Amino acid sequence: MxxxxxxxxxxxxxxxxxxxxxxxxxxHGKVTLLQDDNNNIKQARLHITEFRGFEKFIQGxxxxxxxxxxxxxxxxxxxxxxxxxxxxxxxxxxxSELTPTADxxxxxxxxxxxxxxxxxxxxxxxxxxxxxxxxDDVRHRNIVGVIEDHPEIARQxxxxxxxxxEIIRITSGKRIHGTGAIPGGVxxxxxxxxxxxxxxxxxxxxxxxxxxxxxxxxxxFEHYDYHQAFASIESxxxxxxxxxxxxxxxxxxxxxxxxxxxSIFDHVDYRQYEEYIRENVKNWSYMxxxxxxxxxxxxGWYRVGPLARVNNCDFFGTELxxxxxxxxxxxxxxxxxxxxxxxxxxxxxxLLHCTEAIAEILEDxxxxxxxxxxxxxxxxxxxxxIEAPRxxxxxxxxxxxxxxxxxxxxxxxxxxxxxxxxxxIRKVSSQYLDGNELSEALLNQVEVAIRAYDPCLSCAxxxxxKMPMEISLLDANNELIDRLEKNSSGQIxxxx
Amino acid sequence: MNSRRAPILIFTYGNPSRGDDALGPAxxxxxxxxxxxxxxxxxxELQTDFQLQIEHAMDLEGRKKILFVxxxxxxxxxxxxxxxxxxxxxxxxxxxxxxxxxLAVYKQINHHQPPPAWLLTIRGYEFDLGxxxxxxxRDNLRQAYQYILENYCK
Numbered sequence: 106m107x108x109x110x111x112x113x114x115x116x117x118x119x120x121x122x123x124x125x126x127x128x129x130x131x132x133h134g135k136v137t138l139l140q141d142d143n144n145n146i147k148q149a150r151l152h153i154t155e156f157r158g159f160e161k162f163i164q165g166x167x168x169x170x171x172x173x174x175x176x177x178x179x180x181x182x183x184x185x186x187x188x189x190x191x192x193x194x195x196x197x198x199x200x201s202e203l204t205p206t207a208d209x210x211x212x213x214x215x216x217x218x219x220x221x222x223x224x225x226x227x228x229x230x231x232x233x234x235x236x237x238x239x240x241d242d243v244r245h246r247n248i249v250g251v252i253e254d255h256p257e258i259a260r261q262x263x264x265x266x267x268x269x270x271e272i273i274r275i276t277s278g279k280r281i282h283g284t285g286a287i288p289g290g291v292x293x294x295x296x297x298x299x300x301x302x303x304x305x306x307x308x309x310x311x312x313x314x315x316x317x318x319x320x321x322x323x324x325x326f327e328h329y330d331y332h333q334a335f336a337s338i339e340s341x342x343x344x345x346x347x348x349x350x351x352x353x354x355x356x357x358x359x360x361x362x363x364x365x366x367x368s369i370f371d372h373v374d375y376r377q378y379e380e381y382i383r384e385n386v387k388n389w390s391y392m393x394x395x396x397x398x399x400x401x402x403x404x405g406w407y408r409v410g411p412l413a414r415v416n417n418c419d420f421f422g423t424e425l426x427x428x429x430x431x432x433x434x435x436x437x438x439x440x441x442x443x444x445x446x447x448x449x450x451x452x453x454x455x456l457l458h459c460t461e462a463i464a465e466i467l468e469d470x471x472x473x474x475x476x477x478x479x480x481x482x483x484x485x486x487x488x489x490x491i492e493a494p495r496x497x498x499x500x501x502x503x504x505x506x507x508x509x510x511x512x513x514x515x516x517x518x519x520x521x522x523x524x525x526x527x528x529x530i531r532k533v534s535s536q537y538l539d540g541n542e543l544s545e546a547l548l549n550q551v552e553v554a555i556r557a558y559d560p561c562l563s564c565a566x567x568x569x570x571k572m573p574m575e576i577s578l579l580d581a582n583n584e585l586i587d588r589l590e591k592n593s594s595g596q597i598x599x600x601x
Numbered sequence: 602m603n604s605r606r607a608p609i610l611i612f613t614y615g616n617p618s619r620g621d622d623a624l625g626p627a628x629x630x631x632x633x634x635x636x637x638x639x640x641x642x643x644x645x646e647l648q649t650d651f652q653l654q655i656e657h658a659m660d661l662e663g664r665k666k667i668l669f670v671x672x673x674x675x676x677x678x679x680x681x682x683x684x685x686x687x688x689x690x691x692x693x694x695x696x697x698x699x700x701x702x703x704l705a706v707y708k709q710i711n712h713h714q715p716p717p718a719w720l721l722t723i724r725g726y727e728f729d730l731g732x733x734x735x736x737x738x739r740d741n742l743r744q745a746y747q748y749i750l751e752n753y754c755k
Contacts, residue, residue, distance in 0.1 A: 162618070162731040177618035178730070180651030180697070225654065260710045266656040281650050 136551055137389075138534050146538060149531035150389055151523070151555070163513040168197050168487075168504045172286050175500070179517075181561050183281065184218035184273055185493035188355070189500040191286035192489030196376070197504060199481030200289035206474030207290035212355050213466050214276035214285060215491065216459045219354060220310075221269025222494035223411075223456040226559045227317060227449065228262020258320070261313045265456075268303075268310050272463065275299045290478035300467055307464045311425070314457040318429055321453045325446070333436075336445040336529035336554040339364040340406065341397060342413035343521070345492050348372065350419030352426070352458065354492040360417050361397055361407060366441045369397055375490035378499060384516065392523050395516055406524035409496025410558065411451035416441040423465070426458035445529050448557045483508065493518045495559050519560040529554045543587050545597050607646035608665040609753060612657070614650050615672050620732030621725025624672040624742055625649065627734065628723070631746050635754070645754060652697035658706040664716040668753055669700040670745075672738075673722035679741035680748065685718040721745060 139148040159178055166174055171190040176183035188211060195203065203211070270280065277283025278293060285291050325332045341364065345357040358372035359381065370381055384393040385402050396405030407413070416434075421427040433450060436442055442451075466472065486503040496518035503512040533554045537547045587599070611632060615625030629649040636645060648660060653669075661667055669685070687704035698706075700720050707715040723745045725738045734742075 158730045174618075177616055180616055183651070221656075228655070259706075263655050263658060263706065263710060266654065267659055270656055 136530060136555075138530075138538065140538075144538070144540055146531055146535045149527045149534060151526050151530060152390055152392075159515050159517075160513045163502070164510055166510050168194055168502065168508050168510060169288055171502065171510070172288070173282065173284055176282060178515075179561055182218065182222060182493050182495070184214060184277070184283070185491060185498055185518075186500070187277070187283065188215055188218075188286055189489040189491050189493070189498050190502075191288065192356070192491065193487035193500045193502050194288035194489075195290075196487030196489070197484055197502065198288045199484055200479040201481075202479065203290055204474065204476040204479055205471040206294050207477055207479075209466055209469055209471045210276050210291045210294060211286055213463065213472065214273060215355050216463045216466070217269045217272025217276065219269075219494045220456060220459040220463070221266045221273070222559075223452050223459070224262055224265035224269060226494075227321070227453055227456070228259060228265070258317075261316070265310060265313055268306055272303060275303065287478065289480040292477065294474055294477060295472045297473060300472060303463070304467050307460065307467060311457070311460040311464060314453070314460040315425060318450075318453045318457050321450050322429075322432070325450055332446045333444045336533045336557065337443055338445065338525065338528045338532060339443050340408045340525050340528070341369060341400070342416050342441060343397070343407045343409050343497060344414040344417045345375070345490065345497065346372070346418055347422075352414060352418035352421045352430075352455075354414075354455075354459075356491070359490070359497075362417055362441065363400075364441065364443070366416075366439075369399065375499075376488045378488070378490065379501075382499075382516070384520075390523075392520050393516075394523050395521055396524075406528075407521070408525045409518055409521040410448065410494075411455050412442065412445075412448045413496065414492060415451040415454055421454075421458050423458050423461035425461055426454055429454045429457060445554060445557045448559070452559070495519060495561065496521050517561070519558070522558050522560065526555060526558050526560065529557070541586050548597070606663040607642070607644055609645045610648065610660065610664045610667045611645060611670065611749070611753065612648045612650075612653075612660065612667065613670040614653055616651055619730050620727040621734055621738040622672050622728050623734050624723045624725055624738055624745075625670050627742055628670045628746060628749070631742075632749065632754075635750065639754075641754065653700060653703050654698060655703070655706050657698075657703050658710060661703070661707050661715055661718075662711065666753070667716050667718040668749065669718065669720045670749075671700075671720065671722050672725040672728075674725060674728070676722040676724050678724040678737070680721055680723045680745040682719055682721045682748070682752075685720050687715055721749065 135152040137148075137150040137152065138146050139150075141147050162178070163171070163174065171194055172187050175186040175190045178186050191211070195201075273283065274280045275295060276291075277285035285293065341361055343359065343361040345353045346360045347353040347357045359375050359378065360371045360373075361369040361381075363369055373381055381398055382395050383398050383402075384395045386393055394402075394406065396402050397407060398405065415430055416437075418430070421430050433442065433447070433454060436444075436447075483504075485505075486501070488502075489500045491498055497516075498518050499514070499516040501512075501514040502510050505511050530551055533550045534547065537544070537550045611629075613625035613629040613632075615622040617623045617626045626649050629647055632645075632647050636642060636647060650657070673681070685701050685704060687708045688701040689705045700718065704715040704718055723738070723741050725741075726735050727738075
């Protein structure tokens, strides 16, 4: 793996370019590029600020509130936090095993969440990049552009999203701030009419998901070399897998593989994750830098999320997704697929799997069962790990005798991908920065690279009124050399 | 998924646990109480969410009037209200959309103009996770609430 990101010989003499792809107050996705005297990009730094204060927010709250409380950490994937916290509190109440009804309702909720999140990402966030090309006018390269040129695709995206949201509403009780998962189980099962309501649309949803996979595959192969090379980096990959090695989103053991696909660790009990994963702190970032302990800080960074999950699993438990996985893995020629843009393809294979899995689980009578909760003795700590849409999500809590949280530790998916995103940004910046002049092309390419990871840059809050993007070029003495600002309509102005 | 719908939709959004970003959900709560006391469920539907997204275009279908309510870091205090046009913007680069973008999605998937829509932004000041709503924001909220009752709920 490249390690030049943090090992520039004299970073204090590097020039800096700051990119601020920001539309909301919380979403400070600021990128700083540091040049050397020869105008080569030696360092890339993605600054994300919204993860500040998670643990402090949680400390002092009773453990039974956690599954509801943590949804407010993120407006993008509240269900992922809901379920990770619920799993941790299962452990706190000694519910070593859930009832079949509780387990399947939670899994259904998680499939719904992943489906709607992936649908949003493909149809709304990345399809403009893929369908129009990365050099397309930014004013066209958005969801409305997609709708104009591909009206059926866009409508399918909206309806897929809506279907996922309906699953969440029905399984969690509410459209947002749901209370479905509780310590030891769930607080309601599904009625016959609710199951029938979801079943009415599920075959159509599977068909749309199949179409989406074919579309992303077609785009990938039409520009094969470009897709393979763009922001491509070599990384370790980590994800959950089922005990038999199958793809898994809700519960399983941790698996990590190196850049050649060799095992680093496998089927690790996630309660022991702190023995396998450590986090590094850097003085320029609020976000930590996790790494695999056995490989060390320099070589131990890794990727999570769809690319890692599809690479890491031995097979999918559903037929259509498994067929697509085999085709996907073929482009790696026996090695893990490392293309950053292959995230999009992997994401849609997962979306297809979710639709198939939803159809299967809706046939299961356990969804309508009456046994909802298992509980035992209260213990002092609990760990919950799930595969959120963007990757592995860790929640760990320690409580006192009154059940109040004294310590909370979270590693969110975007944090797991922190170093990898920096590496991908550095790769594209090296390619597109020409001398000391910032360009719209550079902005676009950096955004495309970041977007492939689908990071939570804008979660949790969204008050209006901020400039969406700013790029500044500073020299080694912090003198401003160039600056571009992009307004909310996509217009770019040089403001030096 | 759409049954008979109330002609007026008031859609608030924001995160209740991020200081003044809670202005939208707080308005939802205030209007909910008013609605219950005045039996207006058939005339006005209230919805709330963390953020606006593409599927919310479907919530706009079958309405006569729509009001979005959000916190703002830059509008004039106590609040501003402006008529919206369906307009694509750069909000696709994030996971949250602007109301105008949602209207634009509505227009494109339904092939006709969206219902008349307004955005009421309430001035907020502090948005960090875990903060309570500021006193200034609470004052602004009260004034905005009266404005909505007088202009949208009669």
